[in-house]
Amino acid sequence: MTPLLNTSSLPFCKGCGHDLIAKNVAKVIDYLKINVFDTIAVTDIGCHGIIDKALNCHTVHGLHGRSTALAAGIRFGVLSPEKKIIVFVGDGGATIGLQHIMEAARLNLNLTVLVHNNFLYGMTGGQSSGLTPTGFATTTSTDGNPFTGYDLCAMSFAAGASYVARIVGIGDISKTIEKAITTNGFSLVEIMEICPSYGIKLNPKRKFTEIVEASGKPIGEWERNRAPFDFPKWKKTANLFDKLPKAETLKSTKLETPVSIVLSGSAGEGVQLAAGILTKAAMTEGLEITQKGSYPVTVGVGFSTAEINLSPSEIHFHGIDIPDYAVITSTDGLAHSRKRIEGMKSGVLFIDKSLPVPTTGAKIEQLDFRSIGARDSSLFAAFVFAKKTGIVSVDSILNVIINDGKADKLPLEKIKEALATV
Numbered sequence: 001m002t003p004l005l006n007t008s009s010l011p012f013c014k015g016c017g018h019d020l021i022a023k024n025v026a027k028v029i030d031y032l033k034i035n036v037f038d039t040i041a042v043t044d045i046g047c048h049g050i051i052d053k054a055l056n057c058h059t060v061h062g063l064h065g066r067s068t069a070l071a072a073g074i075r076f077g078v079l080s081p082e083k084k085i086i087v088f089v090g091d092g093g094a095t096i097g098l099q100h101i102m103e104a105a106r107l108n109l110n111l112t113v114l115v116h117n118n119f120l121y122g123m124t125g126g127q128s129s130g131l132t133p134t135g136f137a138t139t140t141s142t143d144g145n146p147f148t149g150y151d152l153c154a155m156s157f158a159a160g161a162s163y164v165a166r167i168v169g170i171g172d173i174s175k176t177i178e179k180a181i182t183t184n185g186f187s188l189v190e191i192m193e194i195c196p197s198y199g200i201k202l203n204p205k206r207k208f209t210e211i212v213e214a215s216g217k218p219i220g221e222w223e224r225n226r227a228p229f230d231f232p233k234w235k236k237t238a239n240l241f242d243k244l245p246k247a248e249t250l251k252s253t254k255l256e257t258p259v260s261i262v263l264s265g266s267a268g269e270g271v272q273l274a275a276g277i278l279t280k281a282a283m284t285e286g287l288e289i290t291q292k293g294s295y296p297v298t299v300g301v302g303f304s305t306a307e308i309n310l311s312p313s314e315i316h317f318h319g320i321d322i323p324d325y326a327v328i329t330s331t332d333g334l335a336h337s338r339k340r341i342e343g344m345k346s347g348v349l350f351i352d353k354s355l356p357v358p359t360t361g362a363k364i365e366q367l368d369f370r371s372i373g374a375r376d377s378s379l380f381a382a383f384v385f386a387k388k389t390g391i392v393s394v395d396s397i398l399n400v401i402i403n404d405g406k407a408d409k410l411p412l413e414k415i416k417e418a419l420a421t422v
């Protein structure tokens with residue numbers, strides 16, 4: 001069986017309590033013989049959240065404090081109890097998103113929330129959170145926190161959780177985690193632990209066990225027998241995908257095996273639009289597709305990359321490590337995709353002729369994508385890709401543009417002319 005962790009050297013500072021939690025979750029998944037592909041880890045923002053790169057299961061990394069809301073959404077979509085949904089959240093995230101936890105407990109959603117309570121915001125430098133105990137020194141309360149922390153366990157249990165526990169993160173904590181993961185309903189474990197980098201440094205004379213005791217929050221577990229959330233039969237939500245119009249198959253594909261494509265250029269140069277048109281054209285040829293966009297938070301500057309999978313059969317994993325085709329239209333795109341291009345041992349690199357060609361095992365085709373004008377260079381590159389590979393036909397792309405009413409907004413005549421010279 002695939003283990004939950006893909007490494008034993010986890011990305012935390014030496015002695016960080018987060019390490020113990022991750023290793024104990026892995027131990028439980030292994031002990032219960034839960035298939036990691038039936039496990040969905042929803043991680044929050046913070047040091048604990050960087051665990052997802054060390055996990056072999058499905059992972060979702062959300063906004064700070066929103067992990068339980070994301071997990072709730074997943075549970076609404078997947079009610080089957082064999083699918084284990086485990087939230088990894090810090091004390092910071094747990095109090096920023098307190099209401100999400102309360103709502104999940106109130107509905108008794110079948111999921112497990114593991115609160116990594118190291119009494120402070122670790123990742124941002126040791127600030128107080130809503131769970132910081134009175135008297136505990138943080139960078140925002142160097143003389144000791146003057147406030148009382150929430151009793152998250154009491155609140156979750158009062159809200160309606162099936163199982164709640166508060167434990168000290170020392171030694172083997174797997175039995176409590178096992179109990180939580182096997183609970184058919186909402187479970188929350190608050191694990192008190194320490195952040196050596198800030199917690200110990202700011203509270204040098206204090207022992208961890210004494211801090212736990214002084215917090216005034218009881219160690220223990222609380223449980224009740226309560227049915228987990230299920231949709232009332234009369235209100236079963238329809239699958240939203242069923243409401244989407246299906247792309248009509250107009251032509252049959254020539255593609256026999258899946259291909260992955262990375263289209264990389266600059267923000268404002270239509271990368272995502274071009275990828276959307278290309279994938280839609282592929283759908284009209286009966287292909288399954290995935291499309292993922294990446295760009296910096298500042299969406300108007302820097303790179304813009306689209307990762308595309310096209311396949312004659314269903315696609316179950318959209319991630320692309322090394323693509324079969326790389327289409328690079330600008331310096332930003334090259335910088336963002338350089339490592340992948342260098343990793344290509346075969347396939348084809350279509351690259352704008354103004355750019356330096358990286359060392360690669362891919363076949364190289366240098367083209368003048370930007371001759372058409374920077375703004376339309378990505379769309380032109382999509383046309384060139386179609387013409388050169390035949391994976392999607394040029395006509396299908398044109399049809400999508402015309403049928404979507406985009407023909408008068410895009411320089412189709414100019415593109416056709418330039419395409420004739422390729």
Ligand SMILES: Cc1ncc(C[n+]2csc(CCOP(=O)(O)OP(=O)(O)O)c2C)c(N)n1
Nearest residue numbers: 046047048064090091092093120121122123
């Ligand atoms: C909405 C929002 N506010 C603030 C931040 C900045 N931020 C990033 S990590 C972090 C602290 C995380 O602390 P905690 O949730 O306790 O997790 P830990 O790092 O201790 O594991 C903060 C405040 C953010 N990413 N998002």
Ligand code: SF4
Nearest residue numbers: 013016047122195196
């Ligand atoms: S800063 Fe603190 S919480 Fe973050 S990894 Fe280091 S010890 Fe852990």
